[in-house]
Amino acid sequence: MMQPLRNLALEAATVGTTASVLGWDQETRMPERSAAWRGRQLAWLSGRTHELRTSAAWSEAIDEALQGELTPRERATVVEMKRRLERARRIPTELVEREAELTSQSKHAWAGAREDNDFPRFAPMLEQLLELAREKAERWGYDDEPYDALLETYERGASTVAIASLFDKLGPSLREIASAAVERSASRPFTLPPGPYPVAAQQAFNREVAEAFGFDFSAGRIDATTHPFCTTLGPADVRLTTRYDQADFTSSLFAVMHEAGHGLYEQGLNEDDFGTPAGEAASLGIHESQSRLWENHVGRSRTFWQAWLPRARAHFPCLGDVDLDTFMRHVLRSDFSLIRVEADEATYDLHILLRFDLERRLLRGELSVSEVPEAWNAAVQAAFDITPPDDRRGCLQDIHWAMGGFGYFPTYTLGNLNASQLFAAACREDSVRLAVEEASYRPLLEWLKTHVHEAGATLSPPRIIRDATGTEPDAEAHLQHLRERYLG
């Protein structure tokens, strides 16, 4: 790739990762009274980033690069940069700043409304957020419906109709599996010894596991937050967070496994391509495949705990002499939860299906904001046979809409489907499977690097899945995985 374009991309990444440092600090360290000033800092940075990424210099450097000699990987990188430039240029800086201000306010309003269980207070803000989302969709353009344009932000090339059709087929099987898993879990309850499991011991154990997965702590770290996340502050700076429950060490552990999955992807991207699509994740659906793979396919497996239960006992004497089979009932317990972020593997996707349906109807104008609580509760009742007692545990639980993130939710389930396809494909290689069975993860990580990480965003998400697994993206592997694990 030509040097001018590379330099521009590095400058934009410099500014973008500066915002990430501020965002990380905001979630983990910032004193409460500093929120307004931090909003100002982040707004300034997003303005500068948008200016850089839509500049004439950027556009000229792209066109110049496309006229030169390029390797296929370089060409794919520049073509993707051009797609992003054209998309970004449809949004004026004024709108970017307006959105930054609105979402800064609405996140605050949402947090207050959730705490007070007061949906009507949040409703006018949600109207504005929807209006803004529609405005962006119109500016970006779409084939079938506005939701397509929003989805594109998170999952390049995905279509609303295709996801709806996939989810429609998935729904009945998921409900069947979930019901059986919940029933089986209830029939053989197991209560973890009550602890306390000291935070320091959890930290030590989590770190050992993350290192065993291959996470590089010389280029990353783990901190504590209310909601776990993973963020990249530079080519050698990937931060994970988790939250600690002194009554259950697996709570922080599975969060670390999940975020380490994201972090391993970020660390597996080509460092020399940092700041360009070749050094960036392909999509949220691919990103989530990595977190789910390490959390669920590796971390909730019997072979993992065969090796790690004895080490857990060494860290947590209060765990006592619980045997592997009994402990696995804790790892694989299933229940219909009202809260998505607390949902288990067998029931999780049902939460996503209902959110996708609701936000799509909102964007199509088939559902009004005031009807959301009732529609939400009806959908939960239909899926789980329970009704949320309040909106806090219903339609106010997630931050996504308050951030303007319409179109984000379906990528969670795409991630689950991708994870199952990728893990099955990786395990078809003997060297990977045999190592995994012995709780050795280097060959698996190498496989993922080769088949997923190294492409960055130079390939489309479906192309990555197809090349890595030999099949089109679909739900079969995921349903098979869930059936084997929860009905087998």
Next chain:
Amino acid sequence: MMQPLRNLALEAATVGTTASVLGWDQETRMPERSAAWRGRQLAWLSGRTHELRTSAAWSEAIDEALQGELTPRERATVVEMKRRLERARRIPTELVEREAELTSQSKHAWAGAREDNDFPRFAPMLEQLLELAREKAERWGYDDEPYDALLETYERGASTVAIASLFDKLGPSLREIASAAVERSASRPFTLPPGPYPVAAQQAFNREVAEAFGFDFSAGRIDATTHPFCTTLGPADVRLTTRYDQADFTSSLFAVMHEAGHGLYEQGLNEDDFGTPAGEAASLGIHESQSRLWENHVGRSRTFWQAWLPRARAHFPCLGDVDLDTFMRHVLRSDFSLIRVEADEATYDLHILLRFDLERRLLRGELSVSEVPEAWNAAVQAAFDITPPDDRRGCLQDIHWAMGGFGYFPTYTLGNLNASQLFAAACREDSVRLAVEEASYRPLLEWLKTHVHEAGATLSPPRIIRDATGTEPDAEAHLQHLRERYLG
């Protein structure tokens, strides 16, 4: 003040505090492999800050403001902004970026040279740093010698000749006091019970003390670093750091008192003036007066420990039943240390006097870089009657020159002198003195806010001292304080 100027100042402060967030993270959290990228982020931010602060828009807004109606405080603010603008405009952006790159490299080179006790390896870098300092001094201009121009960066209006004359007078008295203090301390040794003093208990105790001084934790926090510091990340975000020694809880405590003194100043500045000279510290010599006042005048006093020793015992049972008089021998112990940052109150300023003399001679060309180790060791021998066994504990110990900070050192002693004058003046008010004697600090903090903090940088440092104490800045109060405490 006129709104356009205020908006420009806020934008520059937004970018400047963004760099502070990155600097704080670098010192406290950043994974080791991320140093190069962080350097790139900080260089970009310093380039943008310099551009903003030297822009035509800034210059026009200042001139426009000066033609309007202004209160005296507003006029002083704008005049100071004009002074800074003119000073900044003498340095081209190219030099700012060159300096950012050089100091980024030299800090790294210095750290390695110090670790390996290898001054010759650092020497070429020191030559370049001196050359750059001379270049900046020439561009800024000066009356008597280049050192004046560098000093101005840290202590507006100070003159090298005046400081040299002050330090010359101070030297003999300081040496006399220090020798007596060291002798007395040696004659009645006391060893603190060995602990361990757990870090969690130290954190709780330190926080109680900082809160008692008046530090607002809703707009600040304390973290751990190798070298304690205080930094401001926004109008309501002041971060302190300390380091923990499990064998001596007073080590982290006195560092917290010191940094909280800086932090109380930052929190005491007018929040509405943030980003303008009216909301910024007057100078380093005034800043250091606040840290020394709380650390030494308050924190090392018998009245403080009368109230707080029982609370220390509650936090640290291993402290045993040591009585107040015995414990005060630990608080006021004195020794000729080779290391400035470990030096006690009675010997500290002697470290500064020798550094000022050396760096002044370096700038005048009277001392060459290769002669530094020998000159350093001779000065230490003359002052303390000991000779550093190596350069690591000699001329390589401080980071200041590696940061290009020639002219910084004397502000430490100016701070000590200011602290003694200010504390004596504050205690001439009965309400302050009586409260301090009962370990109640709100009236003292209010006095400092009124007499020091509120002026920001709208008054010169000597004017602040004169207005607050009724006398010109001088060394009398400090010598008297040291004599009473260490010879009394």
